Amino acid sequence: MSGQDKINWDNRYKNSKVSEMPWYNPDIDSDLEKALKSLNLNSGTFLDLGTGPATQANKLSEKGFRVTGTDISAEAVYLAKQTFENIEFIQDDILDTKLQHKFDYIFDRGCFHVIDIEKRDIYCKNVFHLLNESGLIFLKCFSNKMPENDLEPHRISEADIKKTFNNKFILEDLWHTEFINSNPQQTKALFVILRKNTPL
């Protein structure tokens, strides 16, 4: 069990303002924006997985996507509903998802890297089932260009991505980047685009 497994997300959302959380970014994530532009995407259904402060869900909705935000934390979902009344938010654990409908796209900014390494296969199986045929995942996570630290999210390498997703997804693109947020020390990140591999 890593330090990540012990995080009580509800307590974090109860005890701090979302705008003071290190991942808070009121703007659309610049890597997601770059990916959407390069693929010329501006409509369809989006799941913002691990939506937290829901700023990304809101920006995607403003761009014209039909967005559902989910989070394991009931408190985060409660706050998101209060802040962005026009967006659907559902409390849901991606490792035991109860979602009934499928999506064209999934954005995961900062959730995959907190998933326990042994549970990555479950994550992969569940996001596969939540996507429509040829659907895309946009995944942003901490990268292994920083040393691993027991108390912080896992550092993910390109090899980790391939190992987790290779059977069910095609790796469309991957680049090294940073998390730009309220944390003055910028965090090295990977941005990954994966396409659901639907057998013919």
Ligand SMILES: C[S@@+](CC[C@H](N)C(=O)[O-])C[C@H]1O[C@@H](n2cnc3c(N)ncnc32)[C@H](O)[C@@H]1O
């Ligand atoms: C680092 S925060 C990122 C929040 C948001 N995506 C953003 O970029 O502002 C990670 C989020 O993932 C959520 N989370 C953690 N484990 C989860 C799980 N198993 N299923 C769904 N959400 C989860 C947490 O509650 C938290 O809100």
